[in-house]
Amino acid sequence: MGQLRTSPPPPQATELEQWVLDTPAELRDLRASLRAALERHGLVQGEELDEIPHLVVLVATELASNALRHGRPPTIVTLLGADDCFVLDVADHDVSSVPELSDIRPLESGGRGLFLAEEMSLAVGWYASADTKNIWASFPRSKPAR
Incomplete structure (x- = not known):
């Protein structure tokens, strides 16, 4: 098992929208x-970015599902924006545990949220506040300049 990098999200990221989840049934609406x-x-549309909404939604679903299953409710999903990226921040209220990258498990066993976030995003990290444990992942907002 690996340790996830401890760091807050990019400091220039500002909150765009937030969802509070109490049950797995709310994941569909999320x-x-x-x-x-x-x-x-302002996700800039274009061929290079067509998969970004899918990746953000997939990572959000996995991280929120893990938080609902293993954390303390409510789970708070926040979409933040910076000039060049979106940041997805998923918080639960279990500040006693540390997120770990677990070994690869069969797909049916769940618990792949951190692994997927590591594989599909620009950067991933975690931090704790007085009340929450937060995991964040960043995704490109527009295609890189060439």
Whole structure:
């Protein structure tokens, strides 16, 4: 098992939208609402970025599902924006545990949220506040300049 990097999200990132989840049943609404929020907040469309909403929604679903299953409710999902990226921040209220990158498990066993975030995002980290443990992942907002 590996240790996830401890750091806050990029300091220039500002909150765009937030969702509070108490049950796994709310994940479906989160997926639809998050996809719409990415478009509302200026995800630049283009072939290179077509997969970004899918990746953000997939990582959000996995991290929120883990938080609902293993953390203390409510789970808070926040979409932040910076000039060049979106930051997804998922918080739960279990400040006693440290997130770990677990060994690869069969797909059916769950618990792949951190692994997926590491594989699919620009950067991943975690931090704790007085009340929450937060895991964040960043994704490109527009295609890189060439």
